[in-house]
Amino acid sequence: MTEPEDYWDLEIKSSGSLFDLKLKDVWQYRDLLLLLVRRDFVSFYKQTLLGPLWFFVQPVITIMVYNLIFSNLAGIKTDGIPGPLFYLAGTIIWNYFADCLTKTSTVFKDNSAMLGKVYFPRLIMPLSVVFSNLIRFGVQFILFIMLLLYYLLAGYPIAPNACLLLFPVLILMIAALGLGFGMIISAATTKYRDLAFVVSFGVPLLMYTTTVIYPLSEVVKKYDNYSWLIKFNPLTAVIETCRFGFLGKGSFSWDLLLYSGIFTLVILFTGVIVFNKVEKTFVDTV
């Protein structure tokens, strides 16, 4: 052997560094990440007649209901944008965030059988959630683009603009926010499950604290003193910027976006560290 006698490839100890994220390991297991994403995607529509078309059904029905209730019945203004388009933009982004968060937050519990038997970098699991949902988001985004083209050709006053270039960054922010919050919750629920209950009813309610079914301009108009509450939600800036970029209506502010960006980074960083700390022994308590 050419290696010295005291050279070891791996040392298993009780506690490692908090910041050792084993990103090299994650890269080694990239094939697993892809296969897990594929598994989620394929198993979603196995044994169905409509197949991947089911990805469209949920948002279509949702926006029809929203349009009926919030726009027609409650009369909440949509910044002059056609209702379906307005709601679809908000809904698909919100859904992406909510799916990332809820699926990541139960990642230890859902996969405990697998995680309790085999080692692979645990970070793969939440990452696969984010990527699987990204595919879902992508499919729904195609639906949005089709609807957008329809309204454009029909001559509605919609004006896509240069803010579109921010779109990839915005999606990254949504994913990071969902991932970060999800990892914090998943780490907090390995021993005491209480927080899991909060997530199950809290996430649908959280939708009303950001601009999914109403535009920010309406809040400012009606309750200017309290609009900071809505702006405080880091998702607000992301959704508003998206709407502004694609539809030309809505509010856009670098300040708010910067605030969201910093918020996202802090959450993601905290999430990764907490997750990294818990993953080593969660098997004993989950």
Next chain:
Amino acid sequence: MGKVIKVENLSKAYQLGDFGTGTISRDLERYWARFRGKEDPFLKIGEINDRTSKGASDIVWSLKDINFDIEQSDAVGIIGRNGAGKSTLLKILSRVTSPTSGSVKIKGRIASLLEVGTGFHPELTGGENIYLNGAILGMRKAEIKRKFDEIVNFAGVERYIDTPVKRYSSGMYVRLAFAVAAHLESEILIVDEVLAVGDAEFQKKCLGKMGDVSKSEGRTVLFVSHNMAAVKTLCNRAIVLANGQLAYDNKQLEAVSFYQANNNTKSSFEHTGNMEDAPGNQHIRVLKFIIRSLEGESISISSGLSFEITFFNQKAGINLDSTFELKNSDEIPVFHNGALISTNNDSKRGLYTVKGIIPAYLLNAGNYTFKLIFGENQRYLLYGADDFIGFEVENETKGSNSHLAPGVICPKLDYTVSYHE
């Protein structure tokens, strides 16, 4: 040849009981102690892990100060009773959980098979699951592609490869799962009793594959099993764990016999004191179980033996039976035989004694354990106890042959010999 695994002072503590509102104050206390840089106050009072006696604290050491080295291309059997810490050791070695203190140093890639078919998705086809399971076990996609045909061949499921695995028979499922695992290319392979699956033909194939892995491919194998016969054939070394501590570490044959000899030290049992504390439950309390030689002091092949059990029966007016299951040290059942105590629904509440005789020239030499089963109507279990008591049958010289004859039984048969010109 060098060391590939070095285990130093490895310990792992577990918390017993339920996690609830009662445990959070203690958790906070522990965090506070660690925050100040002090030792965890609850680990100091931890006890060794003896599952049969109720301890004072609910922190228990599943492993305590384990030290050993493993050389390259060793095939090491890890044996011990249930709860001795075998699985905990494997979990730490395969990085599923972290130790509480101590360290393990490893050279080379390590793959663990604590269970076959981990991550199999019922909706995916056999082929898709080969890729997924392979990746979970640490293979790259290209590697799986290269071995795909070989895996399918080994499992013998060519025809079903495009069918979702939820339609597989349980045997096919397990064969496919083991086939993926067996084709892992790692320097160290950890296996946990996965061989207890499939039909006899497939089990043989698995054992053969495991033997190849360590003998001809020069890889290191760690093998946990209760199957002493398999440990004897596969391993060249064995480690015995008892109550979370290293009890014996040596050549496999010696370790196996050490384990078998210590597996059950009691060969007679007599309860003194309150009847409520005697082994049993609300139906049955076992007060006495004594095994004696029929001839002379020690039990040997030619002496035969008697066993006598005294117990208190609480359930009157039922059909009571007591059944004895004898197992040898390879965990092979020798017989399962019952005494019908009452057949007309007329059992009485009170003391019963049952005496049985195993004649000479039935049992071969070796270590045996009795499993006790008390039943109602020969159908419902009133009380059962594994490995309740054990005994040893001594070998004896037959003609010029003093070696132990193979076989589960050692009958004295009548032969007639005739010579034909």
